[in-house]
Amino acid sequence: MDSVIEDVRVRKILDSRGNATVEVDILTWNGFGRAAAPSGASTGSREVVAFPDGGVDKIISEVEDLISSELIGMDAEDIADIDLVLKEIDGTDNYASIGGNTTVAVSMAVAKAAAASYNLPLYKYLGGNFVNEIPYPLGNMMNGGAHAGVNAPDIQEFLIVPVGANNITEAVFANSAVHKKLKELIQTKDSLFTGGKGDEGGWIPNVSNDIALEIQAQACEEVGDEIGIKISPALDMAASEFWDANQEKYIYSQDNVSRDTGDQIEFVKDIIETYNMIYVEDPFDEADFDGFKELNSLVGDKCFVCGDDIFVTNKEILAKGIEMNAANAIIIKPNQIGSLSETYATVKLAKENDVAPVVSHRSGETTDETIAHLAVAFGAPLIKTGALGGERIAKLNELIRIEEELSNPIMAKLNK
Numbered sequence: 001m002d003s004v005i006e007d008v009r010v011r012k013i014l015d016s017r018g019n020a021t022v023e024v025d026i027l028t029w030n031g032f033g034r035a036a037a038p039s040g041a042s043t044g045s046r047e048v049v050a051f052p053d054g055g056v057d058k059i060i061s062e063v064e065d066l067i068s069s070e071l072i073g074m075d076a077e078d079i080a081d082i083d084l085v086l087k088e089i090d091g092t093d094n095y096a097s098i099g100g101n102t103t104v105a106v107s108m109a110v111a112k113a114a115a116a117s118y119n120l121p122l123y124k125y126l127g128g129n130f131v132n133e134i135p136y137p138l139g140n141m142m143n144g145g146a147h148a149g150v151n152a153p154d155i156q157e158f159l160i161v162p163v164g165a166n167n168i169t170e171a172v173f174a175n176s177a178v179h180k181k182l183k184e185l186i187q188t189k190d191s192l193f194t195g196g197k198g199d200e201g202g203w204i205p206n207v208s209n210d211i212a213l214e215i216q217a218q219a220c221e222e223v224g225d226e227i228g229i230k231i232s233p234a235l236d237m238a239a240s241e242f243w244d245a246n247q248e249k250y251i252y253s254q255d256n257v258s259r260d261t262g263d264q265i266e267f268v269k270d271i272i273e274t275y276n277m278i279y280v281e282d283p284f285d286e287a288d289f290d291g292f293k294e295l296n297s298l299v300g301d302k303c304f305v306c307g308d309d310i311f312v313t314n315k316e317i318l319a320k321g322i323e324m325n326a327a328n329a330i331i332i333k334p335n336q337i338g339s340l341s342e343t344y345a346t347v348k349l350a351k352e353n354d355v356a357p358v359v360s361h362r363s364g365e366t367t368d369e370t371i372a373h374l375a376v377a378f379g380a381p382l383i384k385t386g387a388l389g390g391e392r393i394a395k396l397n398e399l400i401r402i403e404e405e406l407s408n409p410i411m412a413k414l415n416k
């Protein structure tokens with residue numbers, strides 16, 4: 001009764017890139033949930049369709065009526081049933097009709113409304129009373145590739161993990177200290193640097209991939225020594241973006257170098273070993289399961305080899321990855337798959353097979369904080385949600401509040 005849906009509102013709002021996205025309100029007899037959908041720039045080709053052609057404007061006037069007429073009267077607690085109804089309303093395999101961004105916003109708002117109906121925070125409603133692990137924040141320090149300008153490195157994201165942090169406050173401030181330090185270090189290498197930032201708040205340096213790797217490591221070491229905790233470098237290479245299928249090579253335009261898959265395996269292995277990288281995401285093209293498998297067998301004991309574009313939060317594709325031992329971590333982005341219950345199914349399969357779920361933002365975000373709750377509820381060891389910027393700190397500050405609420409909070413185990 002408390003959680004029976006009484007009203008559904010769908011509106012068009014701004015995202016952090018100035019593009020339109022949807023925000024959904026769900027009102028129950030005793031609760032309220034609001035969620036908004038993010039959007040990607042370096043999207044995997046097998047992600048569900050975010051919005052049909054015509055974007056938000058195409059669907060905004062119809063979906064509210066369509067969804068309201070089905071959902072009003074249903075119980076928000078029946079999230080899986082509601083997700084099936086959304087799939088039926090859409091009527092396609094990949095949400096091409098009303099958009100996976102529409103359905104995911106509804107699905108997350110329903111879960112939040114269900115939690116609120118029983119006066120529970122979302123992480124506790126989904127994860128239970130015993131959850132007490134806080135994920136380490138993968139902080140975005142420098143941006144290249146599809147998230148930056150033409151003179152930036154080819155590697156999309158230079159990240160860090162404050163692995164020695166004892167709590168989330170220490171962790172997020174360690175990340176912001178490294179971000180500040182990097183501004184100084186970039187200025188010594190890039191005379192044209194104007195303080196420009198990429199989509200996720202990392203600096204955009206006009207330097208080679210090698211120089212970016214060096215100053216990333218230097219910043220981790222210097223700040224780590226200053227504050228007395230270990231900080232490890234990490235990367236999202238987003239290699240599908242610079243894989244040339246005709247030449248069968250990874251094209252590093254900043255460095256004037258191309259690498260075939262064998263060279264790429266050696267190159268990435270060398271980076272991981274030289275800089276003690278704790279995490280490398282998408283080091284190969286989204287179709288290259290063999291490259292992933294080879295790298296994972298070489299470095300998987302000491303480094304998270306994480307798949308984003310390759311798995312697109314899809315349970316069936318992850319199953320193939322598990323069979324091949326292609327990765328030991330998977331990016332979890334609810335809007336890649338279109339609903340919370342499908343997201344959960346992928347997380348469950350990952351955890352059952354010792355593949356670490358890494359709950360993640362998108363490059364286009366809103367101030368929606370839902371993924372902070374999902375990361376805690378799912379027991380994710382890592383959350384990837386930037387370091388600075390209003391839409392990024394919305395999640396980080398929510399983690400600080402969650403930690404404060406928990407009776408016995410501990411940082412997650414990384415086992416690397």
Ligand SMILES: C=C(OP(=O)(O)O)C(=O)O
Pocket residue numbers: 039040041042043044236238308331360361362363364
């Ligand atoms: C967050 C990412 O970028 P996007 O949202 O552009 O896919 C990513 O590649 O991990």
Ligand SMILES: [Mg+2]
Pocket residue numbers: 236238281282308309331
């Ligand atoms: Mg990625």
